[in-house]
Amino acid sequence: MRDVVIGMADGLTVPFALAAGLSAVAASRVIVIAGLAEIAAGSIAMGLGGYLAARGDAEHYASERAREEIEIVEKPDDERREVTEILESYGLTGEQIRPILSAFESKPKVWVDWMMRFELGLEEPDPGRALTSAVTIAVSYVAGGLIPLAPYMIATQATIALEYSVAATVVALAIFGYIKGRFTGAPPLRSSIQTTVIGGVAAAAAYGIAKLFSS
Amino acid sequence: MRDVVIGMADGLTVPFALAAGLSAVAASRVIVIAGLAEIAAGSIAMGLGGYLAARGDAEHYASERAREEIEIVEKPDDERREVTEILESYGLTGEQIRPILSAFESKPKVWVDWMMRFELGLEEPDPGRALTSAVTIAVSYVAGGLIPLAPYMIATQATIALEYSVAATVVALAIFGYIKGRFTGAPPLRSSIQTTVIGGVAAAAAYGIAKLFSS
Numbered sequence: 001m002r003d004v005v006i007g008m009a010d011g012l013t014v015p016f017a018l019a020a021g022l023s024a025v026a027a028s029r030v031i032v033i034a035g036l037a038e039i040a041a042g043s044i045a046m047g048l049g050g051y052l053a054a055r056g057d058a059e060h061y062a063s064e065r066a067r068e069e070i071e072i073v074e075k076p077d078d079e080r081r082e083v084t085e086i087l088e089s090y091g092l093t094g095e096q097i098r099p100i101l102s103a104f105e106s107k108p109k110v111w112v113d114w115m116m117r118f119e120l121g122l123e124e125p126d127p128g129r130a131l132t133s134a135v136t137i138a139v140s141y142v143a144g145g146l147i148p149l150a151p152y153m154i155a156t157q158a159t160i161a162l163e164y165s166v167a168a169t170v171v172a173l174a175i176f177g178y179i180k181g182r183f184t185g186a187p188p189l190r191s192s193i194q195t196t197v198i199g200g201v202a203a204a205a206a207y208g209i210a211k212l213f214s215s
Numbered sequence: 216m217r218d219v220v221i222g223m224a225d226g227l228t229v230p231f232a233l234a235a236g237l238s239a240v241a242a243s244r245v246i247v248i249a250g251l252a253e254i255a256a257g258s259i260a261m262g263l264g265g266y267l268a269a270r271g272d273a274e275h276y277a278s279e280r281a282r283e284e285i286e287i288v289e290k291p292d293d294e295r296r297e298v299t300e301i302l303e304s305y306g307l308t309g310e311q312i313r314p315i316l317s318a319f320e321s322k323p324k325v326w327v328d329w330m331m332r333f334e335l336g337l338e339e340p341d342p343g344r345a346l347t348s349a350v351t352i353a354v355s356y357v358a359g360g361l362i363p364l365a366p367y368m369i370a371t372q373a374t375i376a377l378e379y380s381v382a383a384t385v386v387a388l389a390i391f392g393y394i395k396g397r398f399t400g401a402p403p404l405r406s407s408i409q410t411t412v413i414g415g416v417a418a419a420a421a422y423g424i425a426k427l428f429s430s
Contacts, residue, residue: 013260014229014253021252030241033428034249037236037421038229044417045228052409056401091325096314103307110306118333186271194267202259206252213248 005180007137010046011144012176013199015039016169019148021206023158023165025214031152031161039145047138054130061122068115072108079115086118147172166203173199220395222352225261226359227391228414230254231384234363236421238373238380240429246367246376254360262353269345276337283330287323294330301333362387381418388414 015035022031072079080101087097104111116122151164177195181188230250237246287294295316302312319326331337366379392410396403 010260013264014256017256017260018233018249018253021256022249025248026245030245033240033425034233034237036428037425038233038253040420040424041229041232041236041417044420045225045232045413048413048416049228052413056399056406060400090318090329091322092315092318096318099311100307100315103305103311107306114305121338123336184271185275191271198260198263198267201263202256205255205259209255210248210252213251 002183003133003136004140005176005183007043007046007140008144009173009176009180009195011039011042011141012147012169012172013202014042015145016148016165016199017203017206019152019165020162020203021210023152023162024207024210026158028152028156028158028161031158032149035145035149035152039142039149042145043138043141046141047134050137051130051134054125054133055127058125058127058130061116061125064120064122065112065116068112068120069108072111072115076105079111082115082119083111144172144176169199169203170196217398218348218351219355220391220398222258222261222355223359224388224391224395224410226254226257226356227362227384227387228417229257230360231363231380231414232418232421234367234380235377235418236425238367238377239422239425241373243367243371243373243376246373247364250360250364250367254357254364257360258353258356261356262349265352266345266349269340269348270342273340273342273345276331276340279335279337280327280331283327283335284323287326287330291320294326297330297334359387359391384414384418385411 015038018038019031019035022034026034068079083101083104084094084097087100104114116124148165148169151161151168152158155161155164173196174192177192178188180186180195181191184191230253233253234246234250237249241249283294298316298319299309299312302315319329331339363380363384366376366383367373370376370379388411389407392407393403395401395410396406399406
């Protein structure tokens, strides 16, 4: 669900701004084609890019884990010192740390788990999630992008389509910003306003640039 | 530097794909305007969106921290149980955990630090970094986006410009993918190939969509 919101919000913003910008200089037909090309490119860049990044993270985790597993066998003194340093930074004394070290030495898997999380700050990635997440983001980007574009598909006059596109997109951005806030823990109303402002500023900039370079 | 690479890679991909797609149906002048509008919209969406997200994270951290600070005073038993549960999951016994709890009770700041990191998994965000990072990503997006667009500014015939744009962008994607790999810890050569493939697939999809809808 989080991925749906991310994909939709991005899909709404850039195609909306691009279409608004082009409405200053081109006919609806060109705007629709440009918008669809952007949606295709953007969804693939986000989806495929996100998938490959997640797969990279999973491999990074596996290789770091293999390294830690070797190190606690081959350089146990170094690893013990690392544990001690981390725990000392939290105010524990040598005497309090010793039993923890003994516990780790009798359970190498727990020790490696601990080093991954507290020395390296790495969480084990879920390999199955990467593909689902990538596909969800890409599909949501397409769905989001079609909202600002739909009016240009119906109205041949771009300046008229722009008005409907602005209205539809502002409503959609406000709703998605609100839902996004609920998912990310931000105050929903503020998230709603922020998302709408980002879309508006981006569209205004695109419109301004297009006007400037077309005259 | 990491932000430069992220911004550039994204800036290269989508404007490149959009321009390639439009080259099937429009003149260089329209492509340049659409590309510049996309660059304006994309850089603002990424930069402003990233900045507001980072500011939100900082506020989330501050409010969670304030909550933990109150909880260790008002519900110390609950917090002690949380510490015990976390440490037990790492194989420590009650006897080993007791001195750690005493250490925390005598140093409330350390206790809160520990809860933030190990119960909530939150790192303290650097507030100054958010703005620098946002501006860097936005500027890099613009710089990256101008590479695939430059040939269309010079050659009036879009099909000719496309060839130069493909050549320039493939080289740039390969170089940036390589540098990105060095920064993210991925094997640089594979990162280089992946980045180039993402750009190529996105451009091919945009081109295909544009061809399809223009005929």
